[in-house]
Amino acid sequence: xxxxxxxxxxxxxxxxxxxxxxxxxxxxxxxxxxxxxxxxxxxxxxxxxxxxxxxxxxxxxxxxxxxxxxxxxxxxxxxxxxxxxxxxxxxxxxxxxxxxxxxxxxxxxxxxxxxxxxxxxxxxxxxxxxxxxxxxxxxxxxxxxxxxxxxxxxxxxxxxxxxxxxxxxxxxxxxxxxxxxxxxxxxxxxxxxxxxxxxxxxxxxxxxxxxx
Amino acid sequence: xxxxxxxxxxxxxxxxxxxxxxxxxxxxxxxxxxxxxxxxxxxxxxxxxxxxxxxxxxxxxxxxxxxxxxxxxxxxxxxxxxxxxxxxxxxxxxxxxxxxxxxxxxxxxxxxxxxxxxxxxxxxxxxxxxxxxxxxxxxxxxxxxxxxxxxxxxxxxxxxxxxxxxxxxxxxxxxxxxxxxxxxxxxxxxxxxxxxxxxxxxxxxxxxxxxx
DNA sequence: TGTTGACACGAACATGCGTTCTCTCCTATG
DNA sequence: CATAGGAGAGAACGCATGTTCGTGTCAACA
Numbered sequence: 001x002x003x004x005x006x007x008x009x010x011x012x013x014x015x016x017x018x019x020x021x022x023x024x025x026x027x028x029x030x031x032x033x034x035x036x037x038x039x040x041x042x043x044x045x046x047x048x049x050x051x052x053x054x055x056x057x058x059x060x061x062x063x064x065x066x067x068x069x070x071x072x073x074x075x076x077x078x079x080x081x082x083x084x085x086x087x088x089x090x091x092x093x094x095x096x097x098x099x100x101x102x103x104x105x106x107x108x109x110x111x112x113x114x115x116x117x118x119x120x121x122x123x124x125x126x127x128x129x130x131x132x133x134x135x136x137x138x139x140x141x142x143x144x145x146x147x148x149x150x151x152x153x154x155x156x157x158x159x160x161x162x163x164x165x166x167x168x169x170x171x172x173x174x175x176x177x178x179x180x181x182x183x184x185x186x187x188x189x190x191x192x193x194x195x196x197x198x199x200x201x202x203x204x205x206x207x208x209x210x211x212x
Numbered sequence: 213x214x215x216x217x218x219x220x221x222x223x224x225x226x227x228x229x230x231x232x233x234x235x236x237x238x239x240x241x242x243x244x245x246x247x248x249x250x251x252x253x254x255x256x257x258x259x260x261x262x263x264x265x266x267x268x269x270x271x272x273x274x275x276x277x278x279x280x281x282x283x284x285x286x287x288x289x290x291x292x293x294x295x296x297x298x299x300x301x302x303x304x305x306x307x308x309x310x311x312x313x314x315x316x317x318x319x320x321x322x323x324x325x326x327x328x329x330x331x332x333x334x335x336x337x338x339x340x341x342x343x344x345x346x347x348x349x350x351x352x353x354x355x356x357x358x359x360x361x362x363x364x365x366x367x368x369x370x371x372x373x374x375x376x377x378x379x380x381x382x383x384x385x386x387x388x389x390x391x392x393x394x395x396x397x398x399x400x401x402x403x404x405x406x407x408x409x410x411x412x413x414x415x416x417x418x419x420x421x422x423x424x
Numbered sequence: 425t426g427t428t429g430a431c432a433c434g435a436a437c438a439t440g441c442g443t444t445c446t447c448t449c450c451t452a453t454g
Numbered sequence: 455c456a457t458a459g460g461a462g463a464g465a466a467c468g469c470a471t472g473t474t475c476g477t478g479t480c481a482a483c484a
């Protein structure tokens with residue numbers, strides 16, 4: 001009763017694989033024929049053992065009522081965010097509304113603890129160019145933004161600087177009628193600009209860099 | 213036949229909700245009783261309509277053989293990576309083996325397209341301090357590493373510099389018996405050090421910064 | 425050597441659950 | 455008014471699938 005037998009482990013793996021391929025759990029007989037087990041009762045026996053160990057949950061009487069305790073629940077709080085375009089220094093930021101009809105080809109999945117609130121109003125952009133190294137953001141990174149036209153002091157936001165015709169990511173501080181834009185890189189100096197020159201496009205929620 | 217009727221939409225939503233709660237799809241009769249439909253044939257009828265529209269797939273004869281075409285397949289490939297410790301300039305990097313028994317409290321979930329290979333051998337560390345800004349990595353970022361003691365030229369790796377007693381993240385180039393460590397930040401200069409002074413701890417796979 | 429308990433067989437058995445067939449009840453169309 | 459087709463009701467049918475039961479094997483053990 002202590003150890004998970006080889007056969008039980010194989011069953012567990014098969015269930016996992018099956019779930020990946022089919023969206024619904026396997027039947028006892030699926031498991032049986034896959035693993036070359038002679039009887040359904042043997043599968044039932046081992047399934048009971050796995051359940052006693054807390055590795056799976058079984059809903060009696062219900063067809064395909066096998067649930068994996070591990071992933072299962074964790075996999076839920078995953079948010080899928082569409083990558084709707086690029087962000088570069090010299091271009092305005094695409095916002096979700098712009099591409100209404102066009103279906104997005106690329107998406108990013110993140111655990112909801114990385115984005116809090118279930119991903120509502122979030123969108124992602126791929127960074128083009130090295131213009132945002134002062135925000136510790138590299139060419140090719142994916143930035144995830146929450147669409148909003150205003151922001152609190154201290155939040156990192158994507159802003160469009162009208163005069164410079166330039167997009168940038170900085171911490172935002174309204175000081176009188178001036179705005180101080182503070183780079184995330186502590187070694188770099190802030191820039192100051194009149195409040196009416198900045199147009200907040202969204203708040204920076206997450207940055208993902210994938211060095212594959 | 214053009215429009216998705218109110219009832220069909222309700223069915224679709226219910227299937228989705230059911231899947232969230234149970235890990236296995238509902239039966240026709242589940243749908244029936246939930247929506248207060250009088251007959252299973254009505255459900256079957258509407259399900260066929262939804263399938264014709266390509267919104268679901270049904271595996272005939274198979275119990276609970278309903279699959280949602282939208283999410284379903286995409287949301288599965290999510291990898292859960294344990295955050296096993298911190299990484300700071302002056303400390304050796306914890307490696308997975310170190311904390312065998314201790315159960316990890318924090319994890320990070322990422323879509324598998326961000327980490328390729330199904331997350332085998334991956335672990336995550338939270339960055340402490342500003343020592344890695346030259347790698348465009350900030351205090352509080354989470355770096356995801358693949359454990360390996362060797363690496364190819366051009367890969368970004370976490371190395372332990374014996375003489376300096378220091379951990380750093382750089383691109384690695386072996387040049388003769390020297391190693392060139394190139395910061396990701398294009399504006400910064402590489403450092404050179406003897407090959408025997410560097411100890412590769414892992415390859416950088418992904419960086420995640422969460423500005424909540 | 426006999427007993428016990430984990431593990432495995434096969435074959436019924438009893439439901440779970442998808443499918444199908446026959447009838448209504450509409451609303452639109454002519 | 456007659457007809458046709460979409461949407462639904464109700465019941466029966468039958469394969470799909472979980473459950474149970476009687477046996478058999480093999481190692482550990484007293």
